[in-house]
Amino acid sequence: MGITKTEIFTPEQNRLATLLKALAHPARIAILQHIIRQEACICNDLVEELGLAQATISQHLKELKAIGIIKGTLDGTSICYCVNSLVWNNIRKELAGFFIEWSGTEQCC
Amino acid sequence: MGITKTEIFTPEQNRLATLLKALAHPARIAILQHIIRQEACICNDLVEELGLAQATISQHLKELKAIGIIKGTLDGTSICYCVNSLVWNNIRKELAGFFIEWSGTEQCC
DNA sequence: AGTTTCTATCGCAATATTATGATTGATTGT
DNA sequence: ACAATCAATCATAATATTGCGATAGAAACT
Secondary structure, three states: OOOOOHHHOOHHHHHHHHHHHHHOOHHHHHHHHHHHHHOOEEHHHHHHHOOOOHHHHHHHHHHHHHOOOEEEEEEOOEEEEEEOHHHHHHHHHHHHHHHHOOOOOOOOO | OOOOOHHHOOHHHHHHHHHHHHHOOHHHHHHHHHHHHHOOEEHHHHHHHOOOOHHHHHHHHHHHHHOOOEEEEEEOOEEEEEEOHHHHHHHHHHHHHHHHOOOOOOOOO
16 A cells, blocks of 8 residues: 555664665765765755756755755855764664674574 | 656665665564574564565565575475575675765864 | 465555656845 | 845656555475
């Protein structure tokens, strides 16, 4: 039916899925990489850099802002986006924590 | 239009997005955690453990198998699923590599 | 062979995501 | 005040994802 049954999962599982989903698009990966490389950038740069419409970029930025991994401040008429270091590191830890759950030894098969 | 423009992104960006998308669902997180905790499991266990239909579990397992992070071997009538350690570690490194791209110092704002 | 058990796949319905043009709102510059 | 510029939002269309019942296929047991 297209609707994820969030109520049957733990808050941790839903949280991890939300974080991963927010990052799970090549445009959003590209946006983050560009922000990192340019050390902050404005939306209009991204429209030229990636080959997507302004409305589309704005929507992707909104999803990244939703998990807090980037923040934007007014810079004249444009908006300067940059990584929120606190959130970035927290997300890194959360994802790393999940991957550490398994030690790495073969189990069966 | 609902179709991701993969052709305008780099293979690395598309690859990362594919990996993240495969993991970006609470059911698939739960499946992985269960497989890790039980040290392998069979599909029917998951149907009872999570509250999802057998067809739905099977579909999620298919997506996890698609990126190779789990593998299944016949065990009588049932199928034993377990983590593919090689792929697991590679994916961990790929994701960690992305997060290392940024050192963690504040940039603007 | 027939039955049971388990998983994969098909077909469908409902919801979500992706992408864009058009519009709106806010700020800068004239 | 007025035009220009930039980003957010709206409305819409196309495609993807999620979920499940029903069916099919494969292996074990009688």
